Amino acid sequence: MAAVKRRQTIVRKPKQSRSKATVAAILEAAAQILAKEGWDGFNTNVVAQRAGVSIGSLYEYFPNKQALVDAIADDHLSKGEALMSAASTSLVPTAEPAVIVRVLVNGIVELHKDDPQLHRVLSSEVPISSIIRGRVDELRDTVIKGIADALKHHIGQNRIAAQLLFDVADAAVHRWVIEDDGALAEPERLAEQLQDMMCAYLKATKERT
Template sequence: MTATQRRQAIVRKPKQSRSKATVAAILEAAAQILAKDGWDGFNTNVIAKRAGVSIGSLYEYFPNKQALVDAIAEDHLSKGEALVSAASSLLVPTVAPDDIVKILVSGIVELHKDDPELHRMLSSEVPISPMLRKRVDKLRATVIERLADALKHHISQNRIAAQLLFDVADAAVHRWFIEDDGTLAAPERLAEQLQCMMRAYLDGLRERA
């Protein structure tokens, strides 16, 4: 998190180990309550009690509910950005189409397979700040750009294909693990099916060319 983002998210930046532990406990409690009770049950007094801190201590770091939920969403986004950074190093010009698909699908599944209840709240009920919305849009654009660059060595309509691949994978994972109850398929099984479908799509494009 940058200095500007941190100032917007919390009142006072934790410096000592004890302060950092307090912030971590507050965020963990906040994430648990948000996942269980949703935005309507997201109450700072309840969060402070769950975290084992006073309400005054909570407000030292988080001025309101919005700051808390933005910090939770920021953590999720940071994981996504880290996955994109790691995947980008693998999407070199020599990578095969099958491996491009595998890198994309495994990354999206990895990001969304854990804590589906919390993801559901973040993607539906919770009002995310405009700053974080911009980061979400930038993350999507970055993934599509990396995919398009890798695909241009194999197909001609690489940008359209890149957007379709990302949107299909993201929508399917969201639908199966976030919007539903997560029992339609294990993460590994869903990843396998998505990769099979996407490889067939790319093979068809290459055959037509």
């Protein structure tokens, strides 16, 4: 899968070790507060206090709480890109449908398992900027293209199948892991069920063509 171009979301990029440590502390504190308090309880003064920095230091890198949220979302998306990039090495031309499905589902499950409470706030409460929304769309398109390329060796309508597989997996995992707190099934069990369903779909699609 092709790499998704990253965009800078902070005011000034830290260059020295001390500056990088300050930004890391600010973002860690911001993510903790956002996950616990939600958007309404999230403000820069509280973040600065939790991070152990002055409000002036925080504003050197983040002019407002929207910039902070965008940076948190940027980090979350970067993890998703890294997961999918690593998983894509399995999507060789000879990969079987079951392998393709497993790569997709496990990647989405792993991404959603990473701090589900923060994920819930980011997806339902926070006003994400157009830049971050653009990155979300790019990541989705990149994953779908990678799956479609792998599927073209097995079925005819590979692009439609790839988009359907991604959207179903993303929606189901988000609903069960993020919104329902995994109450219905453990993520690993959900992954197994999704893989069985998707493999059956691909088999039926191949038989019709």
